[in-house]
Amino acid sequence: MIADRRLAREIESHFYGYASERAEIKAREAEIAEAGAFKMTETGVRGTDSADPTGEKAARMEEELREIKGWSEVVKSTYRRFSGTPQAEFLAMVYTERQKVAQVCAHLFLDRSTYFRWREKILDFALIKAAENGLIWV
Numbered sequence: 001m002i003a004d005r006r007l008a009r010e011i012e013s014h015f016y017g018y019a020s021e022r023a024e025i026k027a028r029e030a031e032i033a034e035a036g037a038f039k040m041t042e043t044g045v046r047g048t049d050s051a052d053p054t055g056e057k058a059a060r061m062e063e064e065l066r067e068i069k070g071w072s073e074v075v076k077s078t079y080r081r082f083s084g085t086p087q088a089e090f091l092a093m094v095y096t097e098r099q100k101v102a103q104v105c106a107h108l109f110l111d112r113s114t115y116f117r118w119r120e121k122i123l124d125f126a127l128i129k130a131a132e133n134g135l136i137w138v
Contacts, residue, residue: 002127007127010136018075
């Protein structure tokens with residue numbers, strides 16, 4: 001179904017980089033929490049100050065983080081969808097362990113055409129999830 005190779009590569013890059021994206025999310029969330037977007041006013045009420053550069057920085061960081069979190073959710077949803085199926089092991093071997101096509105085919109007893117059919121099925125599901133999350137427009 002994915003006719004655009006560029007789009008397929010973009011989706012796959014998020015599968016390959018899932019672990020590093022999760023680490024980046026945690027680091028940025030900690031940085032946002034430390035930034036303290038809220039401060040106490042003279043009356044003792046928590047609020048935001050429009051002249052607060054730290055709060056503005058935290059707001060920008062949250063906006064950037066939204067896209068990374070969206071892609072992380074796409075990958076998580078895809079792993080959940082294929083959990084308990086032979087494609088789950090396929091996902092782990094291809095995107096986590098980064099094994100070559102021949103290795104995956106030999107281990108799972110697949111021919112090359114089945115490998116690429118499964119890959120397309122997985123990417124199609126991820127494409128739908130990405131569109132649902134507003135990350136891409138199809």
